[in-house]
Amino acid sequence: MNAPTPIAHVTPEVHLREVPAALLAALKDRFGAQFSEALAVREQHGRDESAFTTVPPPAAVVFAESTTDVQDAVKLCAQYKVPVIPFGVGSSLEGHLLAVQGGISLDVGRMNKVLSINAEDLTVTVQPGVTRKQLNEEVKSTGLFFPIDPGADASLGGMTATRASGTNAVRYGTMRENVLALEVVTARGEVVRTGTRAKKSSAGYDLTRLFVGSEGTLGVITEVTLRLYPLPEAVSAATCSFPTIADAVNTVIQIIQLGVPIARVELIDANTVGLVNRHSKLNLREQHMLLMEFHGSPAGVREQAETVQDIASEHQGAGFEWADTPEERTRLWTARHNAYFAAVQSKPGCRAISTDTCVPISRLADCLLDSVAEADATGIPYFLVGHVGDGNFHFGYLIDPDSAEERATAEALNHQLVARAIAMDGTCSGEHGVGLHKMGFLRDEAGEGAVQMMRTIKHALDPDNIMNPGKVFGA
Structure with a gap:
């Protein structure tokens, strides 16, 4: 098999919007020590685990400690039509939190309380900054646990926003099946609640599912109600x-x-x-x-x-x-x-171009074997792991970040892998999400009509395009 033809690296479009001094002054006045314009803080909030390295950091960072803090920050940004980018722990892989249109990073990591444990109903309600390990530590005395395990100790708000999955999904499902209700601050600064703790409902539109996987583009999640499960005997x-x-x-x-x-x-x-x-x-x-x-x-x-x-x-x-x-x-x-980390440390100084896809289980062998053959033909180092019980697997291509040729080859492998998965009735991402890296693949998978419907929903809920703009479909 011939090596894939290298393609140009997908560089995110950066169109910085003005952040008026009046907004920065208003945020500083409202939040005091919870507000920072320090370059080191901004840079920390302007990068994630993706391979993108050239996007400028946000103009400032607000550290929210309550739903009211989130409301006030969003209302001020909405007044000046300035982007708001929710931030959890920064473990996303597809550029979800990069400030491609500038704006303010809204860090909800300090909103880290488990609000209520309803052991009899197998539910728990948490703030978005609670991490999965923290949650399991706090509920273990009840004999229950939360099974979704994406590997990183991600925040539950971020896991909800990206519709995360992981090693236990083959038995317990993904965040889609395990989020019962949400509290969300909208682009207008309004607080809305979706869903209930009831096991099922047929009342109205399923707004909870709308926000699960929306990647911060429709609102800021401030509370999450989740299913719990008995610890196995x-x-x-x-x-x-x-x-x-x-x-x-x-x-x-x-x-x-x-x-x-x-x-x-x-x-x-x-x-x-x-x-x-x-x-x-x-x-x-x-x-x-x-x-x-x-x-x-x-x-x-x-x-x-x-x-x-x-x-x-x-x-x-x-x-x-x-x-x-x-x-x-x-x-x-x-x-x-x-x-x-084992892979990245095996080649000092490298970066990993990481990707995932998911296909029907009957097509898994074909998809995997063709993708392995393509990667082997290039000679580029890679690692391969997969949650194969549900047809999901991950490649990470290890490249010299200063080599345009290696980066282009890795992107070509990624492109061919994802195109193959979509052709097999699979998806461009089983759990990483779309972010910046897979916007074109989303169009290939869903079709322009479906993507336009998403844009229509986005515009209706966020007419000034301030909620994490430039992600999912680029609008």
């Missing part, structure tokens, strides 16, 4: 190695199609297993590997594991190893979550 994890990626993926396909209620099933390719071994001081077999976890009763977990082991054996799976203690499981999953 028994948990067991296992690894299994395979000679080929096809064998590993076909094992997963059969597991899912047989209805085995596996909680997590992750693919790590042989190259990435090696990177993880060296970074996390492990001695995992350096072959293509599935990392799996089973939840349920002791008998149920044993039955699931035996079924999966039989299926894996039919597809050349070998070296089944169990991690039954919490310490062993934590070590394995921490290593998996650190795969990104």
